[in-house]
Amino acid sequence: GAGVSQSPSNKVTEKGKDVELRCDPISGHTALYWYRQSLGQGLEFLIYFQGNSAPDKSGLPSDRFSAERTGGSVSTLTIQRTQQEDSAVYLCASSSTTGAGSPLHFGNGTRLTVT
């Protein structure tokens, strides 16, 4: 079946512009995560959605970052007034249940370059 789909795969933007990154999770998966992977670094947790519950936004690095998940499915991560330090690969993941033993299924990521 289809996996987690992210678009675009690559995005180059000028400093100060806004960008939107899209994630389409596996159908039926109730949990959705956004992570950021900078060059040579591990994964940095950004935000977590679970069903209709309020999202866990504790990982968002600044108020320029926001995310929404419409209808419990597709999610959009928005970065306003991009800065060069925002350049990274943004990974989306989904999982099927709320159980902590459920593995995450990752998309291929969006590589964001801010010039």
Add this chain to the structure above:
Amino acid sequence: AQSVAQPEDQVNVAEGNPLTVKCTYSVSGNPYLFWYVQYPNRGLQFLLKYITGDNLVKGSYGFEAEFNKSQTSFHLKKPSALVSDSALYFCAVRDRRNNNDMRFGAGTRLTVKP
């Protein structure tokens, strides 16, 4: 909060030799532990997990990992490495009491040479 350490940035092994990628964790309660692999320009793929039961867990592509509670470790192993195993490997931990928070290590780049 939980954390993961992968002490080696890079591991090099010869094809056919056994490989070990190290991981230690810190969590206040009992952990769920995971290994993921990332091939170039791809997302992370799930390899295996420890939930409960046997300390030796077997996963995809012939990989296995051993949970050692006293040493708070979860090292990834394979008896005979393949060139195609060359990739970036991530260890991750979740506190059983907090479903939201999965913490990843910084990753270890495995290179298997022919």
